Every structure is written in structure tokens, then in C-alpha cells.
Amino acid sequence: MKKLVLSILFIAFCTTLFAQVSTQEKQALIDFYNATNGDNWNSTWELNQPVSEWEGVTLKNDKVTGITLLFNNVEGTIPSSIGNLTNLETLELSFNKISGELPATIGNLENLKVLAFNGNELTGTIPSTIGNLTQLKKLHLSSNKLSGNIPSSVKNLKSIEVFNVFDNQLTGALPTELAQNNNIKELMVAENNLSNPEMFSIVLLSNSGVTLDLTKEPTITSPANSIIAVETNEDE
DSSP states (O other): OOHHHHHHHHHHHHHHHHOOOOHHHHHHHHHHHHTTTTSSSSOOOOOTOGGGTTTTTTEETTTEEEETTSOOOOEEEEOGGGGGOOOOSEOOOOEEEEEEEEOOGGGGTTSSSEEOOSSSEEESOOOGGGGGOTOOOEEEOOSSSSEEEOOGGGGGGOOOOOEEEEEEEEEEEEOGGGOOOOOOEEOOOOEESOHHHHHHHHHHHHHHHHOTTTTEEEBOOOOSSSSSOOOTTTOO
């Protein structure tokens, strides 16, 4: 019996020792590294080392579940192959120098819970495929150069708790379905050119059970168990 237990432990040890992520996931990471000047990151990846040793990469059962590289001098564009990291739960790349558009393949990351690009140089529109991220809880896209409308597909983000697009160049109307989402705790949309943030705050307050006073500014904090922050463009 003792030999059997030792054999099982040895097999488990060898499996852990030689386990590695799939070729597809590793290539997606390398594509990201190459597209964002990985050699110049503050904390870079040693590509000849196992992925488990790469700074900011989280693995679970040999699958890439997280990339966290804040303040890391990540500069360049996000390659479309990022969509091959379908096991990602966290993609945290805030406060870097990432430019270009968010690829539509970001919608392939259906296990994603945190998507954060605060303080970068993203341009273009928010892809409609973001509505595929039905498990997403936190969306942080503040302080970029995103333009166009917020896609109506955000109505599919049923799990969203934080929706942060503060300080961009977004236009059009906020999809009212966001206000009807009972999971919303923080909504940050100021410093854009959105057409209906005041009406949107009224809808949120109606859902939260707070008595409305339409004579006051629509920057609101709910006293309930969740905090809902709705801000309007100061220029409007």
C-alpha cells in the first residue's frame, strides 16, 4: 500500500513538473509580447522559461487564466490572437501605453471577469463583441481615446458590477439596459459626450428605490448596499 501511495505521488509530481500550457495559448502570449515591445517592459518575460515563470501570468490546471501587467511599460497594440486565451478570467493592463483598437476577438474571452485598460491610448470604438463576456464583473476603460457609441450589446453583461468608461470621446446614448441591471455598483461615464446621462441616472435611482429629486445634479451615490455612481459631462 505504501508503495502504491508513493507511486501515485511520484506520478503527480512528474505531471506537475512537465505540465505546460497548450501551444495555442503559449503562441497567443508570445504574439502579445512581440506586439507590445516585450523586451522593453519593466518586468519582461523570459520566453525560454516555462510560462509558469512569466511575470504577471496566472495558470490554473495548465491553462492561462490571468494576465496582470499594470505600470509595466507595455507599448503597442493588442493582437487579435488574444482571443485564443479563452480561459482568461483577468486581463489587467492598466496604466501602460497600449494603442490601437480593442480587437473584436476580445469577445472570445467568455470566461473573463475583469477587463481593465485604464490609462492607455486606445482608439476606435468599443467592439460589439464585448457583449459576449457574460461573466464579466469589472470593465475598466477609463482615460483612453475611445470614440463612437457604447454598443447596445452591453445589455448582455448581466454580471457586470463596475462599468467604467470615464474620460474618453464616447458619443450617443447610454444603453438603458445597463440601468436595469441589478448587479451594477459603479457606473463611471463622465468626461465623454454622451447624450443621456441625466436620464440614465433617473432610471438607476428608480431601480434602487431612492426617492428622486430632479432639482439636484445627477451625480448620485446610493445609500443602499451597493454604490452606484453616475456622473455627467461637466461641459453639458
